[in-house]
Amino acid sequence: MKEIIPDNILKIQKKLANFEKDSRNYKKYTKILAKHIKSHTMQQRVKAHIKVIETIQNLNKK
Known part of the structure; x- marks a missing residue:
């Protein structure tokens, strides 16, 4: 996954x-x-x- 730097941080830099x-x-x-x-x-x-919690919940459902 590619990290995207937000515009506000770029403007400040x-x-x-x-x-x-x-x-x-x-x-x-x-x-x-x-x-x-x-x-x-x-x-x-x-x-x-949040993604980790959702993944664990999906695994528990199966």
Whole structure:
């Protein structure tokens, strides 16, 4: 399965590339990017857990 990076994360990364390292905006956008990545990985985890639960339920029915 191919991982797709969401548009919001790509936009933040492009914006972050324009700033000087250790500038105020760079630090600000780094925090924003971390928040978006964290929520994205949590969504992926939840989806994976749901798939595992559904698979186990299907196996138990058989």
